[in-house]
Amino acid sequence: MTATILVVDDERLIRWSLRERLQDEGYSVLEAETGAKAIEQFGRGVDLVLLDYRLPDIDGLAVLERLQAEDPDVPVIMLTAHSSVNHAVDAMRRGAYHYAGKPFSLDEVSMTVSKALETTRLRRQLRALRRAAGDHTSVEGIVGDSPAMQEVKSLLARIATSPASTVLITGESGTGKDLAARALHGASDRASGPFLNITCSALAENLLESELFGHERGAFTDAKTRKQGLFEHASGGTIFLDEIGEMAPALQAKLLRVLESKTFRRVGGSVDIRADVRVVAATNVDLREAVRAGKFREDLYYRLAVLTVHLPPLRERAGDVELLAHFFAERFSSEFKKPLKGISTPAMQRLRLHPWPGNVRELRNALERAVLLCDSDRLDSRDFEFLSTTTVEHDTFRLPASGIDFRELERSLVIQALERARGNQTRAAALLGMNRDQMRYRVEKFALSEVRRKAAL
Numbered sequence: 014m015t016a017t018i019l020v021v022d023d024e025r026l027i028r029w030s031l032r033e034r035l036q037d038e039g040y041s042v043l044e045a046e047t048g049a050k051a052i053e054q055f056g057r058g059v060d061l062v063l064l065d066y067r068l069p070d071i072d073g074l075a076v077l078e079r080l081q082a083e084d085p086d087v088p089v090i091m092l093t094a095h096s097s098v099n100h101a102v103d104a105m106r107r108g109a110y111h112y113a114g115k116p117f118s119l120d121e122v123s124m125t126v127s128k129a130l131e132t133t134r135l136r137r138q139l140r141a142l143r144r145a146a147g148d149h150t151s152v153e154g155i156v157g158d159s160p161a162m163q164e165v166k167s168l169l170a171r172i173a174t175s176p177a178s179t180v181l182i183t184g185e186s187g188t189g190k191d192l193a194a195r196a197l198h199g200a201s202d203r204a205s206g207p208f209l210n211i212t213c214s215a216l217a218e219n220l221l222e223s224e225l226f227g228h229e230r231g232a233f234t235d236a237k238t239r240k241q242g243l244f245e246h247a248s249g250g251t252i253f254l255d256e257i258g259e260m261a262p263a264l265q266a267k268l269l270r271v272l273e274s275k276t277f278r279r280v281g282g283s284v285d286i287r288a289d290v291r292v293v294a295a296t297n298v299d300l301r302e303a304v305r306a307g308k309f310r311e312d313l314y315y316r317l318a319v320l321t322v323h324l325p326p327l328r329e330r331a332g333d334v335e336l337l338a339h340f341f342a343e344r345f346s347s348e349f350k351k352p353l354k355g356i357s358t359p360a361m362q363r364l365r366l367h368p369w370p371g372n373v374r375e376l377r378n379a380l381e382r383a384v385l386l387c388d389s390d391r392l393d394s395r396d397f398e399f400l401s402t403t404t405v406e407h408d409t410f411r412l413p414a415s416g417i418d419f420r421e422l423e424r425s426l427v428i429q430a431l432e433r434a435r436g437n438q439t440r441a442a443a444l445l446g447m448n449r450d451q452m453r454y455r456v457e458k459f460a461l462s463e464v465r466r467k468a469a470l
């Protein structure tokens with residue numbers, strides 16, 4: 014497809030020479046001699062804009078802003094007769110792709126145009142791929158390059174195509190269990206079939222049973238008609254049973270029967286129906302623990318656990334916080350149509366240090382909030398101010414390497430508490446469950462008044 018280029022300049026000669034050259038190179042060219050016309054033409058869909066800095070009606074920078082707001086993906090190359098560094102910086106800040114001083118050489122313009130178009134094409138392609146990945150998710154939709162996640166992804170890819178059908182996904186809340194289940198479905202040969210999910214804790218036992226298996230007419234008081242359940246609707250596809258640990262024991266037994274015999278009956282029914290579904294179950298509780306506590310059937314546990322994929326907490330995925338932060342920043346910047354240049358180094362540092370008890374979900378929400386509320390085109394440390402207040406009091410203290418003696422351990426804990434409390438001894442004491450005198454005694458014993466003063470600065 015030929016790219017369409019909009020040339021905006023009030024000088025006819027310039028428009029003409031650009032058009033000749035660009036048409037020669039196979040582009041189709043639209044022209045505008047004013048800012049108002051440019052905005053109008055832009056609405057017809059163009060792939061790139063060459064924009065004069067000085068226009069008779071609207072200031073070129075204002076036009077640039079308008080176009081960027083409408084579609085930040087279309088590159089704009091500014092042309093100017095009086096090039097100045099300030100202008101260039103202004104233009105770049107507002108999202109111009111390039112800034113060319115007049116008189117420019119046509120060769121230079123033509124090269125910049127082709128480079129800009131290539132960049133946009135790649136960017137769009139990447140976005141489309143990611144969007145596709147986000148919708149019905151191939152395994153690639155899972156962002157993460159840490160060794161732990163590489164292992165998870167390769168395991169998912171292998172399981173997806175294996176005939177063994179039942180899979181258990183474990184991991185803390187927010188680690189991506191839903192996403193992994195969809196990825197598994199998307200990468201399997203069931204991808205064209207349905208993916209249906211249900212949260213086991215959301216329904217009372219009898220409702221869940223009829224949701225899953227359907228019911229015959231008259232099976233119970235409210236069963237006025239026959240109803241198909243998820244196992245029938247999902248035929249040829251995947252059923253995702255979330256929070257499987259919350260399933261009532263009687264239903265656990267029925268589920269086990271389905272998994273073993275590959276058949277089920279509707280509630281109140283007497284016919285065995287073949288179940289052509291892959292069951293993917295997820296849990297954020299330790300099922301072995303639940304088995305020990307008598308809350309979860311051991312036989313079902315062993316049936317489910319044959320193929321287990323464990324999603325590690327975000328704090329154990331070195332390097333992924335950066336990757337995910339960029340990924341979500343880009344996603345929300347395009348979703349909210351807020352052009353963003355990136356994340357500042359201090360902001361990234363802050364994200365790296367946060368413990369992320371809510372895992373990827375918490376990170377995703379943090380980026381959503383930051384992008385929504387930030388008032389510049391770069392996310393800065395203060396855009397993540399809200400993170401610092403959340404967990405400090407509750408998270409655990411680091412313990413020194415083993416082999417350390419008690420005195421060292423005590424000293425280390427006191428220092429950490431003082432640092433967290435910014436030198437406030439009363440607060441530091443509270444963090445360690447001591448009273449103020451006990452803290453003061455230790456500050457003296459370890460000669461830590463220095464730490465106190467430094468931290469107070």
Ligand SMILES: Nc1ncnc2c1ncn2[C@@H]1O[C@H](COP(=O)(O)OP(=O)(O)O)[C@@H](O)[C@H]1O
Nearest residue numbers: 155156157186187188189190191192373374377
């Ligand atoms: N590795 C990942 N890459 C991209 N997005 C992720 C990843 N892990 C989780 N998410 C996103 O984070 C949010 C929470 O994930 P979800 O799968 O619902 O977690 P869980 O089911 O484990 O609580 C979702 O919006 C999900 O798309």
Ligand SMILES: [Mg+2]
Nearest residue numbers: 187190191255
């Ligand atoms: Mg979930």
